[in-house]
Amino acid sequence: MLRGDAVCTSCHDRHDFPKVLTIGRTKHGTRADPNTPTCTSCHGESVEHRNVPREVAERPKPDIFAKSPPGLRDGACLNCHSGGKRVFWHSDTHPARGISCTACHEIHNGGHDAVLDRRTQPKVCLHCHKPEGVHLNRHEGKVICSDCHESHGSGGPAMMNRQTVNDTCFACHAEKRGPFVWSHQPVTENCTYCHAPHGSNIAGLLKVRVPFLCHECHEPGGSHRGGAPGFGIDPGATSGNNILFARGCMNCHTNIHGSNNPTNNTGSRIFTR
Ligand code: HEC
Ligand code: HEC
Ligand code: HEC
Ligand code: HEC
Ligand code: HEC
Ligand code: HEC
Ligand code: HEC
Ligand code: HEC
Ligand code: HEC
Ligand code: HEC
Structure with a gap:
């Protein structure tokens, strides 16, 4: 028998x-x-x-x-x-x-289960998720879907493989976690306020180009109206002088993710040092 x-x-x-x-x-x-x-x-x-x-x-x-x-x-x-x-x-x-x-796993495929292989996994996911990963930019080839998503469900938002979006990013970008002496509120809340995790046509994986990105939350001009202090330019303007500066606002507000300057001066508070 x-x-x-x-x-x-x-x-x-x-x-x-x-x-x-x-x-x-x-x-x-x-x-x-x-x-x-x-x-x-x-x-x-x-x-x-x-x-x-x-x-x-x-x-x-x-x-x-x-x-x-x-x-x-x-x-x-x-x-x-x-x-x-x-x-x-x-x-x-x-x-x-x-x-x-078995929508993701192939059982009778001689040991090549494409979803478990970093090179072939995105193709399995993109079979159903066409719009994603069109251009993962600098993430392309280095970061794959399962570095951020737990395909079996996580209980977190968008099936993130950590508790929050930010915790997921910190797994590789630990330096952005801080704690900073002076933190920029949106950074501590959610990286995707500014970054497109699946890629974008804008350098730095940004959702929107600077200065427009900043202007989504900060009134154009603001206290800069009439010129950034001591610089005689109006970075709030969307044309004119500020186009001379390739990175616009970032020329001065270099530490946009937070400042660790211990002194309580304007420069620290506004992330210019
Ligand atoms: C009788 C128990 C049993 C059943 C039923 C079973 N598996 Fe497994 N599976 C195992 C064992 C044992 C291993 C190897 C040890 C391990 O990796 O945990 C394994 C490993 C795996 C792996 C990892 C393979 C690798 O190369 O690392 C995947 C994926 C998997 N199983 C998926 C499935 C899916 C999908 C089904 C249903 C279609 C299934 N299993 C049914 C026992 C089982
Ligand atoms: C770990 C789970 C698992 C085990 C063990 C397993 N199978 Fe399967 N088998 C599947 C799944 C799942 C499918 C369907 C594939 C799909 O969904 O496309 C399948 C498909 C098949 C098919 C159809 C394939 C075709 O080409 O049409 C046959 C026949 C089959 N299995 C026979 C077997 C036999 C015989 C064994 C034991 C030697 C076996 N299976 C062991 C999960 C398993
Ligand atoms: C949306 C696609 C997808 C579905 C659906 C899916 N898996 Fe997976 N599975 C993956 C990916 C991607 C990995 C490898 C990365 C990882 O470990 O999270 C994986 C890894 C595994 C592993 C090996 C690693 C481990 O966790 O032990 C097992 C076993 C497994 N899956 C079983 C299953 C079973 C059982 C189901 C259904 C209840 C299932 N998977 C449904 C995508 C999927
Ligand atoms: C006496 C011969 C015979 C035995 C024994 C047998 N099969 Fe089959 N099986 C077939 C044939 C022939 C087909 C294809 C035609 C059909 O689907 O009826 C088939 C088809 C299948 C399929 C594909 C069904 C489908 O339509 O997708 C699976 C899965 C399968 N067998 C699993 C098994 C498993 C598991 C066993 C053991 C418990 C088993 N078979 C024992 C003859 C057999
Ligand atoms: C067979 C089709 C299919 C495959 C393959 C597939 N998915 Fe999905 N996935 C879906 C569907 C359907 C939904 C429901 C939402 C929708 O319609 O987009 C979904 C939803 C999701 C969501 C959103 C969850 C939420 O709650 O917001 C994520 C993240 C996701 N999939 C990731 C993946 C990853 C990563 C893979 C590959 C490892 C994968 N999927 C493979 C069909 C698929
Ligand atoms: C760098 C991390 C990261 C990678 C890599 C990544 N995702 Fe996502 N994904 C996210 C985040 C964060 C969200 C939450 C939505 C948002 O805020 O944009 C998300 C949302 C989703 C959703 C829900 C629908 C939506 O767009 O909001 C799906 C589906 C999805 N991802 C699929 C995928 C697939 C498929 C891959 C691989 C090709 C992938 N993701 C790679 C971070 C990532
Ligand atoms: C698995 C590790 C990993 C995870 C998780 C991850 N990244 Fe990355 N990230 C990288 C790598 C590697 C690079 C490329 C660094 C380089 O080329 O110098 C990168 C680059 C970046 C860049 C710079 C892109 C550019 O074009 O300059 C941004 C922005 C970024 N990641 C944001 C995020 C965000 C937001 C998340 C969470 C949603 C995240 N990353 C999750 C590994 C990761
Ligand atoms: C308020 C908007 C904003 C938020 C929120 C934000 N970033 Fe950024 N990020 C930027 C800008 C602007 C750049 C610079 C792009 C450039 O220089 O072209 C940048 C650049 C980066 C870079 C590449 C250069 C570098 O500094 O390493 C990484 C990696 C990065 N961000 C990760 C993250 C992570 C992780 C989070 C969440 C903890 C996050 N960012 C939240 C605006 C933001
Ligand atoms: C998603 C909304 C959002 C975006 C986008 C954003 N910020 Fe902010 N920013 C805030 C919030 C909220 C605060 C905290 C305001 C407060 O404490 O009164 C803040 C604080 C600041 C501060 C410190 C101001 C102060 O008075 O303490 C500076 C400087 C700043 N942001 C610059 C920028 C720049 C430059 C950009 C574009 C690269 C940007 N922000 C993009 C929401 C945003
Ligand atoms: C030439 C350097 C420089 C450039 C370029 C610049 N800033 Fe500033 N920014 C400053 C200085 C210096 C302060 C401190 C002003 C004060 O409080 O005295 C400041 C303050 C701020 C503040 C906090 C005060 C307020 O208005 O709420 C925000 C927000 C801000 N800048 C956003 C931006 C944005 C958005 C851009 C790009 C459109 C930008 N900055 C470009 C130097 C600059």
């Missing part, structure tokens, strides 16, 4: 289904591991399916196959993978929209 995988592989040999047995080359094929699944862990016992003689054309489907409802298919995976990163799976946007584990 055949047992384990053999009840299935007696028919699903290399010849009939060339890709099926490549699962042996994946982590799901590690025979030494007692937790390794057999065919029936994922497809169900499939008694009716397997008891029809080989040469019969019409046979019932296995208990679980590609077209089974997503919840049923995922349930088989979650029998073994409900812990770790999957603890938020049930509150994730993906299953709520009928996207199952």
Whole structure:
């Protein structure tokens, strides 16, 4: 009597289904591991399916196959993978929209599960998320979707893989965390007030060009009306003198993410030193 995988592989040999047995080359094929699944862990016992003689054309489907409802298919995976990163799976946007584990993971692909490979992962995500990552700019090639997003759900905003957007960015841009002696309020709140995490056509991954970016929150001119103190120019203007300055406001307000100058003087408070 055949047992384990053999009840299935007696028919699903290399010849009939060339890709099926490549699962042996994946982590799901590690025979030494007692937790390794057999065919029936994922497809169900499939008694009716397997008891029809080989040469019969019409046979019932296995208990679980590609077209089974997503919840049923995922349930088989979650029998073994409900812990770790999957603890938020049930509150994730993906299953709520009928996207199952195997929309991202390829099980019978000879050990190349594209979503686990940094080079091929964006392609898997972009299959459904066309507008994202059009140009990740300096992030391109260095940062991939899963550096910021927890695909299995995180409980955080936009499936960030840390608690907040900023914490996610700090994983690599720790110097922007501070604490600063003089902090710029929007920076401590959310990097995406100014930056487009998926890329932009503007240098520095900025959403809007400086000075317009600053003018979204600061009245053009402000206390500069009539000229920045001691400089005789009006950086609040959008043309004229300030176009001589390639980085506009940033020429003076260089430490836009916060200042660590300990002295309580104007320069520190306004991030020019
Ligand atoms: C007696 C031969 C035989 C046995 C034993 C057998 N299968 Fe199949 N299976 C087939 C054939 C033939 C097909 C393709 C035709 C069809 O879908 O009916 C198939 C199709 C499938 C499919 C694809 C279904 C689909 O439509 O997407 C899966 C999955 C599958 N089998 C899993 C299993 C599993 C798991 C076992 C062991 C529990 C098993 N089979 C045992 C003959 C068999
Ligand atoms: C870790 C879970 C898992 C294990 C173990 C597993 N499968 Fe599958 N299998 C799947 C999933 C998921 C699909 C459907 C792929 C998809 O959604 O496109 C599939 C698809 C198939 C198909 C259809 C493939 C095709 O080309 O149409 C067959 C046949 C099959 N499996 C047989 C087997 C056999 C035989 C075994 C044991 C040697 C096995 N599977 C082990 C998850 C598994
Ligand atoms: C019977 C238990 C069991 C079932 C069912 C199961 N897995 Fe696994 N899976 C394992 C084990 C054991 C490993 C290898 C050890 C590890 O990485 O945790 C593993 C590893 C993985 C990995 C990591 C592979 C790698 O190369 O690092 C992925 C992805 C995965 N499984 C997805 C799935 C999906 C999707 C399903 C459902 C279609 C599924 N598993 C069903 C036990 C299972
Ligand atoms: C939206 C795409 C996507 C979906 C849907 C998805 N995964 Fe993943 N999975 C990934 C990515 C990306 C990684 C690698 C990065 C990481 O570890 O977060 C991964 C890694 C894994 C790993 C190996 C690392 C680990 O956490 O142990 C396992 C196991 C796994 N997924 C299982 C599952 C299961 C089970 C489901 C369904 C309940 C599922 N995945 C659904 C994208 C996805
Ligand atoms: C099979 C299609 C599909 C694939 C593949 C896919 N997604 Fe999604 N994803 C969706 C759908 C549908 C939504 C629901 C929102 C929408 O319509 O855009 C979604 C939503 C999201 C959200 C927003 C969540 C929220 O709550 O705001 C993020 C982030 C996301 N996906 C990241 C990823 C990443 C990263 C990958 C690759 C590892 C990926 N997705 C792969 C279909 C997919
Ligand atoms: C540098 C971090 C980062 C990377 C890399 C990244 N994202 Fe995002 N993503 C975010 C942030 C932050 C948000 C929250 C929305 C916002 O404020 O712009 C988001 C939002 C999303 C959303 C929700 C819809 C939306 O646009 O608001 C989807 C879907 C998404 N990302 C998919 C992806 C995919 C797919 C990739 C890989 C091609 C990717 N992201 C790479 C940071 C990132
Ligand atoms: C996985 C690490 C990683 C994460 C997470 C990350 N970044 Fe980056 N970021 C980088 C790398 C690497 C560069 C390129 C540095 C270089 O080329 O000098 C970069 C560059 C940048 C730049 C400069 C772009 C330019 O064109 O000058 C900005 C702005 C930026 N990241 C913002 C963010 C924001 C906002 C987040 C969070 C939503 C974030 N990053 C998350 C690694 C990361
Ligand atoms: C008030 C708007 C604003 C906010 C909010 C903001 N930035 Fe920036 N960021 C800028 C500007 C302006 C530049 C300079 C672009 C240039 O020099 O062309 C910049 C440049 C950068 C750079 C590249 C140059 C450098 O200084 O390293 C990184 C990395 C960066 N920001 C990360 C972040 C992170 C992480 C956050 C959230 C903690 C954040 N930024 C929040 C406006 C902002
Ligand atoms: C998303 C809104 C927002 C954006 C965009 C923004 N800021 Fe601010 N900024 C603030 C807030 C809020 C404060 C704190 C105001 C307060 O404490 O009265 C602040 C404070 C400042 C201060 C210190 C002023 C003071 O009186 O303490 C300077 C200087 C400054 N911002 C310059 C800039 C520059 C230059 C830019 C463009 C690169 C910019 N900001 C973009 C919201 C923003
Ligand atoms: C030539 C240097 C210089 C340039 C360029 C410059 N600033 Fe300033 N800025 C200053 C100085 C000096 C102060 C301190 C004024 C004071 O409080 O006495 C200041 C103060 C500020 C303040 C805090 C006072 C207020 O008005 O609320 C903000 C906000 C500000 N600048 C925004 C900007 C923006 C936005 C730009 C670009 C359009 C810009 N600055 C360009 C030098 C400059």
